[in-house]
Amino acid sequence: MKKNLLFAFILSVVSVSVYSQVQSTTFGGLWHDPNTWIGLTVPGENDDVIINGPVVQAYTSGYAILPVHCNNLTITSSGSLRNGGYGGGNGIFPVYVHGSAVNNGIVENGGEDALKMFVYGDLTNNNIWMPVETELTNSGNHNLSLLEGMTFGSKIIVNSSTGITALTDLVFTCDWYSDGYYNRSHLMLNGHIFSVGNHSLEMRHCLVNSGTLTGDFEILGTFKVGYDVSDTLKFNGNITVTDTLMANVYGGGYGIYKLRINGNLLNNGVIMDNMDTKAPLNDDDLEILITGDIINNRHWSCKYVKLAGDETQHITQGTDRFFDSYFSDLNPESDIVAQSNITIMNDLNLNGAHLNMAGDTLTIYGWLYGGAIENTNLNNGFLNNIISMGGLSVNGVVTIENNNIFHDYVIVNDTLQSIEYGGGSITYTLQVRGDITNYGLIRNINDGDLLSLEITGGIDNHGLWENAYTKFSGSQQQQIHQLPGKVFQTNFTDVDSVSMVVATSDLKIAGNCNLLRSTLEMNHYEIDISGHLYNGRVNSAIIKNATLSNITASGNTEIRGIVVIDDGNRFYGNLLVTDTLQSQVYGGGSYTYSLYNFGNIENNGLIRNEPTQNESFALYVQGDIINRGTFTNYANYQLFYLNDDVHQVSCMNNGTTNWQFEGADITGAGAESFSMISGGGIQTVPPGESWEVSVQFVPAGSVFTAQLNIHCTETGSLGTIYLIGYNENSTVGVKDPGVLNEQGNSLMFRNYPNPFTQGTTISWHQPEKAHVVLKLYDFTGKEMCTLMDCDRSSGEHRFNYDASKLPSGIYFLKGWFDDCTSAWKMLKM
Structure with a gap:
């Protein structure tokens, strides 16, 4: 271990001693003049140079400008480095620093011509750095440091294979003086990597031409994107905009400058396009592609924002802030999660992606299309190819085009409408696969461009419902409710023939209702319909102001208003008429409309023929006839069966004087099959009291038709009742035959x-x-x-x-x- 340490120490001493140090005098001079340097030796590539005075690079040979070299370069606070004059046109004097450069003084161009610095190592500027160009060149990385308050002037060119790294906050101005003129250029990153780290970066009136800036850095001042309109500048890291991030001026027409951020973007300043106030048509746009989260706390008005992440991206907006941008998602498999209310002043193209608003409000003033939204309060927007999940609240004006599906539930608080087609007329369909509650307005945009709703769940109307078509499309029971005083101005259709719609309130419909063989369960509520109610079953209904065709009514039915009978109607149960029941206008000759009622009928109003063209109305009753009103219709029939063989006719005096009944009799070919078993005699009936007769059917012979003649002038068309007997059991009695044979066998x-x-x-x-x-x-x-x-x-x-x-x-x-x-x-x- 001692030998290794000694060897390392020897290597260290050797490496330090390889480069000699050369210092300039405080008086300075020409770089290539020995008198400039202490020791009278002109430094070379292997010398570390310290400049203590004004040194000038003016090395020439004839018309050739020659370079000067050193290893590391240090310029003290009293030192400066400038170029001399070429004298033969424009000249650039190069200085090659084969190591690192530290400037505490001045590096700039001379009074004429220019100085170019080649730096192979790191660059530190603590004062003025403004040569015409600074080229960072070698195979390694360059570390850049800057004293606070200082800037990097000069056109800076990065030609290293790895790039540059910020060791401090950096401010680039990329400017210089030459021949008495002020000039400015850019940071020419040339596709390399600029590792900004967690430092701040200010590009003061200059650009980064191309490449990648890495790190979690902050943008101070104005950072313009767009040296080359065909290039995409990249940021790798989490970016904070404290001042301004904007597009450059293209200068040759219209340009879109692209910035890709592989990370998050926090905006506390301004993100914008380049708005040319002198020539608005020459505005140039900024497009941001981002893979991470977005937080906007101030001004955001760049033209395009493209969400490019593979993972979930979150988007947040400060109070009273908005995005004045066109948003799109580039990944159809991705998720976007809002963490606040979001306002987008233009379009949002989800491109198959999923946006979860988590109960917050999405306000959009353009198109929302091509994806799924979840748990959304939607304010405004034109919708196309949108799937809503987890519920949707509609606020503002939401406009519907084609291929939209809303799941779970929809609450309309403001306006839901169709879009204006602009070239003829068209119907736009919105599928609501769940319940819909309306507190606002549902409408067509105009008389030609219509809105059709297809709803699988319940309908609850507390507002204005004025669209062209509303279709019940659920396979399960659907409920419909309406606040008193409200009107459905729509045409209803049930597209599932085996389904049931259940009313939980009175219904008022200004339009038609086509049941298409389905069932409407009214639960003894009133349905007031100005158009046609047709092609289906209606249970326990109070029907008002409708035209009925092909309706099967079950349970007790009440008639209010003017109810018009067309063809194909059959009622099973008791029928109460409190206003008017009449036939339809035929429109081409004469016609008799018939209504079959398998149950009792009580008339407290008027039963009549159509009043303008006198189209005949025939009423067939398998049950009792109780009259407390007026019969003026064409004919009335009473039906008898072996198992339903006794029926009654009751006539109440609804006048102000006595009515005289002179009895009743049964005539006709089949009279022997019918007999009056009670009532039917001569009687004076005071106002408010009734005359009654009961008739029993007992088949005799082969003819079972007769007439019951009631001799009283006040009974109207009820004075003659046609009796029809059937020598068989009734399959209906007072009920719809569908319930008797549900298991395939009659109960008898x-x-x-x-x-x-x-x-x-x-x-x-x-x-x-x-x-x-x-x-x-x-x-x-x-x-x-x-x-x-x-x-x-x-x-x-x-x-x-x-x-x-x-x-x-x-x-x-x-x-x-x-x-x-x-x-x-x-x-x-």
Whole structure:
């Protein structure tokens, strides 16, 4: 170990003693003049030089400028290094420093011509450094140091194979004086690496031509990007902009200067394009490509920002700040996570990437397209090819183009609208795969460019809903709710024929509703629709102001407003008319519109033909007819079956004077099959009281049609009721046949006798074992009692019911047999 240490010491002494030291006199002189140097020896490549006075490089031979050399160069505070005059045109006098240079004095051009410094090692400037050029050249790295308050002037050229490294904060001005004129150039990094470290960097009115700056550094002053419009300057590290980062002036038209940051970018200053106030059309733009996170605390207005990271990138914006840029993501597999509200004044092209707003607000005044957003409060924006996940709140004006899908839920707090097409008319479709709640405005942008919503979840409207089309597209049950006083100004369609839409409030629709064979469960709420309600099932509805076609109504139905009957309508259950029920305008000749009601009908309003063209309206009723209003329609029919063979007609005097009923009779070819079993006599009926008749069907012969004639002038078209009997059991009773044969076998649910006075026997056949529940309801639908609630085996069953304490009237027996249901009407005398 001692030998090794001694050998190392000897090597050290030898290496130190290789270079001799040459100092100038304090009077200085010409570099190549021996009198300039103490010891009268002109230094060479192997000499360390210390300049203590004014030294001039003016070495020439004829017209040739010759270089001077040294190893390390130190210029003291009293020393200076300048060039002399060439005398034969413009000349540059070179000084080769084969080691490092430390300047405590002055290095600059002389009164004419110029000085160029070649430095093979490190460069430290503690005072003035302003030669025409400084070339850092060798195969190794160059360390740069600068005294605080000083700058690096000179055009600086890096020709080393590795690059340069900052050991202190650096300020480059790249300027010099020559021949009495002030000049400026740039830091010519030439594609090499500039390791800035964690120091600050100021490029004062000069540029970096190309290459890579590395380290977590701070930008002071104005740093301009754009020496060469075809090049991309690179920053490797986390960058802080304290002052200004901007594009250069292209000078030859329009230029986009590119900066790639492989790291994070914190802006506490200004990031901007180069705005030419004298010639705005010559503005040149800055494009930043960044792989890391972005924090903007001040002014950000560069033209383009491209997110280029492979990992998750975070973006943060200070209060009341914004990005006046066009954003795009270059990696379709990447994630962007917002850590604050984000405002983008132009477009955001996600290019397949995923933006998670984490519940914050995204405000965008241009296009948002080509990707996925999650947990977003969206304020403004034109949307194309956007998938929203985790819920979306719409604030401001959000404009929809094509191929957008919103998952989970949507809350509209301001405006959701279609875009203006600009070349004809078009319908833009927005898929909402979840619930939508509207507190604002949903609309078409104009009458030609329409918005269509396809919604799989629930609909809740508290605002203005004014788009062209709203489609229920869910395969599961969907709910619809509307705040009182609000209107759906849209056309509804259900595109899933086996689905169900359930109303949880009254609905008012200024448009049409095409159910496309699906079911609308109204739960006894009102549906007020100015257009058509058609092609489907409606359960337990209060229908107001609609035109009905191909509607199957189940449960009890009430008619309000003016409800118009087109073709193909069948009602299963009790029908209550409180306003007007009438036929449709045919428009081409005469036509009879028919409505089949398999249940009782109570008229407290008006049943009539179409009033302007008198299109005929025929009403077919398998049940009782109770009239407290007016019948003026074309014809009324009552339907009878073997298992539904007794029906009643009741007419209440709704006038102010007595009505005289002169009785009733049954006429026609099949009159022997019908008989009046109660009521129907001559009667004077005071206002507010009723006249009644009950008719029973018992098949006789082969003809089962007749007429019930009620002799009273005040009954209108109800004076003649056409009786139609069927020598078979009804498959519907007072229910839709779909519920009777759900398991493929009729239950044959009935009671005997019917009508009855004291008791009756309820009988049924069930094809398999089932849990059986039997309940009795009065005519209003009020539950009277539960007759049975237990399991029963397959086969024939009977239940004897003692009805002696039951008041006279019409009752409904309803049975549940596992998943199958059935209902039956009974008459207690």
